[in-house]
Amino acid sequence: MEQGQQGSLRERLVDAGVELVLAEGSTSLGLREIARRAGVSHGAPRRYFPTHHALLSAIARRGFQELGTRFAAALAAPGSARTRLRAVARVYVEYALERRGMFELMFRHDLLEGAPPPPDQPRLRESSLPLFARMTDLVAQCRPEPDDDGGAAVAAAALWSNLHGVAQLWAWGSLPLVLSAARPPVAGAPADDPAERLERLLAAVLDAHLGPEPQ
Structure with a gap:
């Protein structure tokens, strides 16, 4: 996958997490729900963030x-x-x-x-x-x-x-x-x-x- 697409998908995951935390609070940030909102497979976040905490840190x-x-x-x-x-x-x-x-x-x-x-x-x-x-x-x-x-x-x-x-x-x-x-x-x-x-x-x-x- 090209670097630009990787960056775009990475930012889409963070965008989805931001929308989710603002709408439903900090306890709502499960990987599957973030992936669903971003329109990607539930395994996609692991390709851009090595851990759940890494994604949460990017959102924070x-x-x-x-x-x-x-x-x-x-x-x-x-x-x-x-x-x-x-x-x-x-x-x-x-x-x-x-x-x-x-x-x-x-x-x-x-x-x-x-x-x-x-x-x-x-x-x-x-x-x-x-x-x-x-x-x-x-x-x-x-x-x-x-x-x-x-x-x-x-x-x-x-x-x-x-x-x-x-x-x-x-x-x-x-x-x-x-x-x-x-x-x-x-x-x-x-x-x-x-x-x-x-x-x-x-x-x-x-x-x-x-x-x-x-x-």
């Missing part, structure tokens, strides 16, 4: 690429480093909520720590490095002191961990529940907007890691 890598595109759009907007960092934080959490199946797949431990991929592909865990580098750069710009000791990377890692936790707890309904309980409804007052509540929470996360925003 698409998620990192999409998230990276959203990061780039947020970073291109005008504003201070703090403003752009808040936009990146919002993008990260919104992506997790909009693409729950893909987000879960992207951070599966067995895929992140899986066997080395083909020579032309990085390890899945390395797909997160450019995103983390952008976040670290913004954190460094927000800190008053020079980043001589790598403190910006530590602060960015703490911020990332916090955002990941916000995304998971919000998706599970735990954060909306506790925040609603902490602010009982007042007669005549407008209903609490979940989007506004999440925005306030993200602002509090940045304050916790970077200090209050300068006035």
Whole structure:
């Protein structure tokens, strides 16, 4: 089979996997179902991906690429480093909520720590490095002191961990529940907007890691 056809079929399998994970979640990604959706025999994926994990990693890598595109759009907007960092934080959490199946797949431990991929592909865990580098750069710009000791990377890692936790707890309904309980409804007052509540929470996360925003 010609190289172009091989590449086309390989991408078709990944495309089918992306559609499946977005429609039905990360637990739906069986080889047979991916092959069926791609319109190939159930044995075809093995010709392009040596293991099931290799195919899942290729699908998850698409998620990192999409998230990276959203990061780039947020970073291109005008504003201070703090403003752009808040936009990146919002993008990260919104992506997790909009693409729950893909987000879960992207951070599966067995895929992140899986066997080395083909020579032309990085390890899945390395797909997160450019995103983390952008976040670290913004954190460094927000800190008053020079980043001589790598403190910006530590602060960015703490911020990332916090955002990941916000995304998971919000998706599970735990954060909306506790925040609603902490602010009982007042007669005549407008209903609490979940989007506004999440925005306030993200602002509090940045304050916790970077200090209050300068006035």
